[in-house]
Amino acid sequence: MTSVPKYWSKAKKHLSKKDKMLSKLIKRYQSPSETILTTRRDIFYSLCKSIIGQQISVAAANSVFFRFQKKCKNKINAKTVSKLTFSQLKSCGLSRQKVFGIKSLAKQTIEKTFNPKLILKMTDEEAIDYLSNLRQIGRWSAEMILLFTYNRSNIWPIQDIGLLRAISKNYKKKYLPPEKFVKLLKKRFTPYCSVATWYLWRSIDPEPIQY
Numbered sequence: 001m002t003s004v005p006k007y008w009s010k011a012k013k014h015l016s017k018k019d020k021m022l023s024k025l026i027k028r029y030q031s032p033s034e035t036i037l038t039t040r041r042d043i044f045y046s047l048c049k050s051i052i053g054q055q056i057s058v059a060a061a062n063s064v065f066f067r068f069q070k071k072c073k074n075k076i077n078a079k080t081v082s083k084l085t086f087s088q089l090k091s092c093g094l095s096r097q098k099v100f101g102i103k104s105l106a107k108q109t110i111e112k113t114f115n116p117k118l119i120l121k122m123t124d125e126e127a128i129d130y131l132s133n134l135r136q137i138g139r140w141s142a143e144m145i146l147l148f149t150y151n152r153s154n155i156w157p158i159q160d161i162g163l164l165r166a167i168s169k170n171y172k173k174k175y176l177p178p179e180k181f182v183k184l185l186k187k188r189f190t191p192y193c194s195v196a197t198w199y200l201w202r203s204i205d206p207e208p209i210q211y
Helices: 008-018 020-028 043-053 058-071 078-083 086-090 096-111 116-121 124-132 139-149 161-170 179-189 193-202
Strands: none
Touching: 008 020, 008 179, 008 193, 020 193, 043 058, 043 096, 043 116, 043 139, 058 086, 078 096, 086 096, 116 124, 124 139, 161 179, 161 193, 179 193
16 A cells, blocks of 8 residues: 555645635544555556445445455466466355456456556547456546555545535535536546545545545
């Protein structure tokens, strides 16, 4: 895990001036342990976790991932995963599609048809398109990778139910919040939408989110 992204302090000051509600959230969660957007800097690990966590509860995802990690003998990398059989992966509690997704990711990583290093030079949208070419990875998963693995500063994942719930709760809007209002917030929070997203998530979750 890494420490706070370099832009974090500057982002907090910027957002506090731009938005009263966010200013309150930033003050509420201001201890060091609360303000860290952590990352493993391990995209293969993060992509596996993303695929496993799709369309199931956090508790269920953690349970499946624990079994997956154990099956990999705590070495979650392309080489290890490629050696596991379909049945072995499915026994972790993974659906057929998720097994196909993880096996495909391992194959593309080994064959270097997927090259994470290219993402460093891409814009957010270019990176989202590139990651979305992977099996089982859509826009939401790609945005989570950019936010948590690459610590991109301006990710605004409007497909994320948690973010939409947090907007509705904090800004006294009906669920789902109006698209026009969500776009207004994006404009207000740019170039630090990732930080705004983290604090909005934090307002509805008992613990800081990690990915």
